[in-house]
Amino acid sequence: MWALYLAPAALRPSAVTFVTLACSSTLDIIGVVASAIVARGLRRIFPPDLAAVDGIDLDIEEGRIFGFLGANGSGKTTTIRMLTTLLRPTEGSATVDGYDVVKDAAKVRARVGVALQEASLDLVMTGRETLLLQARLYRVPRGEVRQRVGDLLRIVDLEEAADRRVGTYSGGMQRRLDLAAALVHRPRIVFLDEPTSGLDPISRNTIWRYVEDLNRNDGVTFFLTTQYLEEADRLAHEVAIMERGRIVAQGAPAELKASIGADVVTVRLEDRNAQPDRALAAVKAIGGLTDVRVVGDSVVVYTKDGSSAIAPIVLALNEATVAVEEVTLARPTLDDVFLRKTGHHIEAQDREPEGVEGAAS
Amino acid sequence: MIDTMLDVYQLTLRSLREVVRQPAFEVQNYFIPLFFFAVTVGALGNVSERAFGLENYRAFAMPVAILQGAAGGASYSALAMVTDIERGYFDKLLLTPTPRISLVLGRLFGDGIRVVIITAVILIVGAIFGTGMEAGVAGYIAILILAGLFGLAYAGFGLAIALRTGSPQAAQAGFLIFFPLLFLAPAFAPKEFFSPWLEFLATINPVTYILEGMRALISEGWDWEKIGAALLAIAVLAAINMPLALWALRHRTA
Ligand SMILES: Nc1ncnc2c1ncn2[C@@H]1O[C@H](COP(=O)(O)OP(=O)(O)O)[C@@H](O)[C@H]1O
Numbered sequence: 044m045w046a047l048y049l050a051p052a053a054l055r056p057s058a059v060t061f062v063t064l065a066c067s068s069t070l071d072i073i074g075v076v077a078s079a080i081v082a083r084g085l086r087r088i089f090p091p092d093l094a095a096v097d098g099i100d101l102d103i104e105e106g107r108i109f110g111f112l113g114a115n116g117s118g119k120t121t122t123i124r125m126l127t128t129l130l131r132p133t134e135g136s137a138t139v140d141g142y143d144v145v146k147d148a149a150k151v152r153a154r155v156g157v158a159l160q161e162a163s164l165d166l167v168m169t170g171r172e173t174l175l176l177q178a179r180l181y182r183v184p185r186g187e188v189r190q191r192v193g194d195l196l197r198i199v200d201l202e203e204a205a206d207r208r209v210g211t212y213s214g215g216m217q218r219r220l221d222l223a224a225a226l227v228h229r230p231r232i233v234f235l236d237e238p239t240s241g242l243d244p245i246s247r248n249t250i251w252r253y254v255e256d257l258n259r260n261d262g263v264t265f266f267l268t269t270q271y272l273e274e275a276d277r278l279a280h281e282v283a284i285m286e287r288g289r290i291v292a293q294g295a296p297a298e299l300k301a302s303i304g305a306d307v308v309t310v311r312l313e314d315r316n317a318q319p320d321r322a323l324a325a326v327k328a329i330g331g332l333t334d335v336r337v338v339g340d341s342v343v344v345y346t347k348d349g350s351s352a353i354a355p356i357v358l359a360l361n362e363a364t365v366a367v368e369e370v371t372l373a374r375p376t377l378d379d380v381f382l383r384k385t386g387h388h389i390e391a392q393d394r395e396p397e398g399v400e401g402a403a404s
Numbered sequence: 405m406i407d408t409m410l411d412v413y414q415l416t417l418r419s420l421r422e423v424v425r426q427p428a429f430e431v432q433n434y435f436i437p438l439f440f441f442a443v444t445v446g447a448l449g450n451v452s453e454r455a456f457g458l459e460n461y462r463a464f465a466m467p468v469a470i471l472q473g474a475a476g477g478a479s480y481s482a483l484a485m486v487t488d489i490e491r492g493y494f495d496k497l498l499l500t501p502t503p504r505i506s507l508v509l510g511r512l513f514g515d516g517i518r519v520v521i522i523t524a525v526i527l528i529v530g531a532i533f534g535t536g537m538e539a540g541v542a543g544y545i546a547i548l549i550l551a552g553l554f555g556l557a558y559a560g561f562g563l564a565i566a567l568r569t570g571s572p573q574a575a576q577a578g579f580l581i582f583f584p585l586l587f588l589a590p591a592f593a594p595k596e597f598f599s600p601w602l603e604f605l606a607t608i609n610p611v612t613y614i615l616e617g618m619r620a621l622i623s624e625g626w627d628w629e630k631i632g633a634a635l636l637a638i639a640v641l642a643a644i645n646m647p648l649a650l651w652a653l654r655h656r657t658a
């Protein structure tokens with residue numbers, strides 16, 4: 044099905060490759076892979092002095108899925124708005140497909156597809172009208188517009204709803220339409236701002252599949268932000284964790300997980316009033332552990348070999364007369380990485396699924 | 405260039421389609437001017453004809469109704485723009501490669517076309533009630549053109565406010581500014597009967613000249629001096645409002 048995305052595009056790969064390489068000549072070319080998105084010291088201050096994005100560096104290679112992970116308010120949307128020319132950086136610079144986001148804003152816009160947070164649609168238009176206008180404004184050749192829009196409606200499974208007003212669509216349908224709208228001109232680089240927030244698991248999976256297919260079959264580069272760790276883990280080749288405008292960790296999910304020590308031992312204390320400080324001191328005294336932290340009513344221990352660490356930990360707590368409720372041993376997840384780097388769990392704001400997908404979809 | 409013109413065309417169509425689908429807003433632009441027209445003519449018609457030495461007060465009052473309808477119609481852009489901004493759809497449009505100016509022109513032309521339609525309906529109703537048209541059939545066309553151009557020029561003001569503030573209340577206030585302008589023009593009585601301070605204000609008010617240009621076509625015929633003054637007044641409005649709207653748009657993406 045996604046061959047549709049590629050089919051007419053198959054006529055131009057050589058030209059595209061040539062152009063991409065030609066304009067990337069000023070950038071770092073590592074081997075033959077060019078950078079799709081580069082940022083240097085990118086910063087945005089909102090008056091009076093809120094550093095929403097506080098000096099970030101990015102190097103995202105073509106053909107990758109880049110996951111931009113962070114809690115609400117960490118600066119994800121502000122970053123996307125700067126990279127897609129909607130917002131001027133206060134400092135620093137960025138290029139997308141080799142073009143400067145300030146000086147060559149129009150060229151950047153023509154090259155990228157963007158689906159903003161909270162599907163930004165006109166509720167009075169129909170789905171088809173939305174895509175037709177989008178295709179025309181993106182200068183899809185006039186003879187191809189209808190065909191392209193028809194194909195996209197089929198791909199995102201909105202054919203039946205195509206001629207209904209967007210206002211009657213469910214959240215999942217709106218998000219799929221928004222995604223299709225970002226793809227009309229077959230962009231090589233696509234920005235998605237929290238594409239699955241607030242969606243039920245089925246809709247979320249559908250969006251994941253689109254992203255994976257486009258990336259695998261057509262080599263489309265994705266920059267996607269998310270508050271969901273499992274989303275970043277499943278989709279992204281590389282993730283960056285944002286915390287108050289700064290990138291606190293960056294790398295492949297597997298790398299990041301490995302970086303925090305092999306295992307995670309979580310000791311839940313029996314009584315919420317138990318002194319976590321005493322427990323912390325007791326466990327820290329053991330030595331040989333990678334890191335120890337208190338999170339809520341638990342002591343979290345990172346260590347190379349979890350199974351052999353459990354006995355000394357329980358013993359130490361026992362000696363310190365801290366009662367233990369539960370001990371669990373786990374391989375690290377991105378959540379552990381997040382916790383380790385930021386000192387707290389990520390809180391996704393809008394977890395509740397929004398009800399069953401519209402029957403018409 | 406051709407691409408940009410096609411974009412403007414598509415965006416204008418979108419603007420018109422919205423109004424067809426949400427007719428509630430548009431109805432008042434027909435109803436209110438005609439209602440005021442009927443009431444003023446009914447209440448003041450006889451008195452005014454005698455007091456001001458006018459032959460036909462309906463002809464005198466007609467341009468007021470037209471400008472009311474035009475200003476109402478031309479204030480749609482601002483409200484629609486605020487909705488687009490609030491919904492985030494405006495960001496989607498900003499992300500497309502179309503030049504910024506087409507986003508403004510698409511809205512303005514939508515308003516201009518609707519103003520011509522509103523004016524046509526008001527003119528027809530007026531004709532049925534005996535306003536007459538000294539300038540003949542071509543006079544109707546001239547009034548449609550004047551009203552359409554006024555709509556374009558005037559809409560830029562509301563659009564600037566909408567783009568700058570993104571606030572529905574502010575956009576509404578931009579429309580209300582028209583009323584003092586209309587009533588500081590010779591809307592109900594000829595300027596000669598104004599007290600000096602009001603006459604002075606009327607003289608520097610561009611709406612005065614647009615009103616008098618239309619009035620000349622209806623009650624006198626082709627008075628080129630007055631028609632020229634009306635066109636000039638519209639050009640002055642446009643010269644203020646257009647740059648204002650473009651400035652507000654540029655500010656939005658800073
Ligand atoms: N236009 C704006 N004006 C002022 N502050 C803003 C604006 N946009 C975002 N912010 C602030 O910048 C910070 C980062 O916001 P945002 O980039 O939206 O984060 P995220 O997308 O990660 O939730 C937040 O504190 C937010 O309140």
Ligand SMILES: [Mg+2]
Nearest residue numbers: 119120121160
């Ligand atoms: Mg956000």
